[in-house]
Every structure is written in C-alpha cells, then in structure tokens.
Amino acid sequence: MRYLVDTGFELREHEDLDIFLRAAPTRAVLELLASKWTMLVLVALGDGRPMRFNELRRRLEGVTQKMLTQTLRALERDGLLTRTVYPTVPPRVEYRLTALGGGLGKLLTAVTDWSREHVAEMRAARAAFEERAAHQPQGVGTAP
Known part of the structure; x- marks a missing residue:
C-alpha cells in the first residue's frame, strides 16, 4: 500500500518527516518533549x-529523585543539556542547556508564557463545562 499526500509525495520513503508514522524519529523527539518533567527542566534551565541536581529538585516541586535522574539522562543523551562533574569532595555536578537545548527552551518558555496568559480563560471554560455536565441528564452508556 502506498501512502500519498495530495502532492504525490510518498511518505514511506521519508518516514522521518511524518510525525504520525510510528517509526518516525521525530515522533520519538515529541514523546520526550511531551513529558512534563522534560518541559519543566528545560524551562528551569532556560x-x-x-543548576545543580538538588537545585533543580527543589525548583521542580513534586519530582522524585528517580524521575529527575531519568529526565536529566534522557536530555543529556539527546544533546539538550550537558552534565559537568567537578573534581571536588563531594563531587559537584552541574547541568546546563546546550545550544540545541537553549533553542528548545525558548520555545517552551513561550508555551509557559501562553499558559500564564490564558490560564484564567481555561479555568472559566472548565468551570462552565462542569456546570453544564452537572445539569445534563445521565443516559445509558454515558460517562458521569
């Protein structure tokens, strides 16, 4: 089966360009970015x-040591941050965004700015939705 868009462009020959294909490398990037901890680490370092590990952990309220460690390793693996170990006792470790991570951090900062700007509207929409849902009759097979 051939997958064609209107232009006749065959997607299977260019899987990396289509995020909707399971095997697309860009999809793996989006999966990493979809993690709230990834986003928050990138914004915190933006x-x-x-920052040192414990600084980040205090800044990111609710993150566990294990989750922060996993997130930092994934970001380092993908070239978005660097981990520098200083030969002191005890060793001092710092995390900093790379140029690649800095560019992404700017995008995510724009998303957090948008969130701050529109959070009241979204809360009002949620309250209105919940109000409507509370007054709608519950039919067979509908969620409460």
Missing part, C-alpha cells in the same frame, strides 16, 4: 545559568 535562563542559561547552570
């Missing part, structure tokens, strides 16, 4: 200042 000002260019290096």
Whole structure:
C-alpha cells in the first residue's frame, strides 16, 4: 500500500518527516518533549545559568529523585543539556542547556508564557463545562 499526500509525495520513503508514522524519529523527539518533567527542566534551565541536581529538585516541586535522574539522562543523551562533574569532595555536578537545548527552551518558555496568559480563560471554560455536565441528564452508556 502506498501512502500519498495530495502532492504525490510518498511518505514511506521519508518516514522521518511524518510525525504520525510510528517509526518516525521525530515522533520519538515529541514523546520526550511531551513529558512534563522534560518541559519543566528545560524551562528551569532556560535562563542559561547552570543548576545543580538538588537545585533543580527543589525548583521542580513534586519530582522524585528517580524521575529527575531519568529526565536529566534522557536530555543529556539527546544533546539538550550537558552534565559537568567537578573534581571536588563531594563531587559537584552541574547541568546546563546546550545550544540545541537553549533553542528548545525558548520555545517552551513561550508555551509557559501562553499558559500564564490564558490560564484564567481555561479555568472559566472548565468551570462552565462542569456546570453544564452537572445539569445534563445521565443516559445509558454515558460517562458521569
């Protein structure tokens, strides 16, 4: 079966360009970015200042040590941040965004700015939705 868009472009020959295909490498990038901890780490490091592990952990309320460690390793593996170990006792470790991570951090900062700007509207929409749902009759097979 051939997958064609209107232009006749065969997607199977260019899987990496179509995020909707399971095997597309771009899909793996989006999966990494979809993690709330990934987004928050990138925004926290977005000002260019290096941060130590415990600084990040305090900044990201609710993150576990295990989840932060996994997130930092994934970001380092994919070239979005660097991990620098200083030969002190105890060792001092700092995390900083790479140029690649900095570019992405700017995009995510724009998303957080948008979130701040529109959170009241979204809360009002949610309250209105819940109000409507509370007054609608519950039919067979509908969720409460």
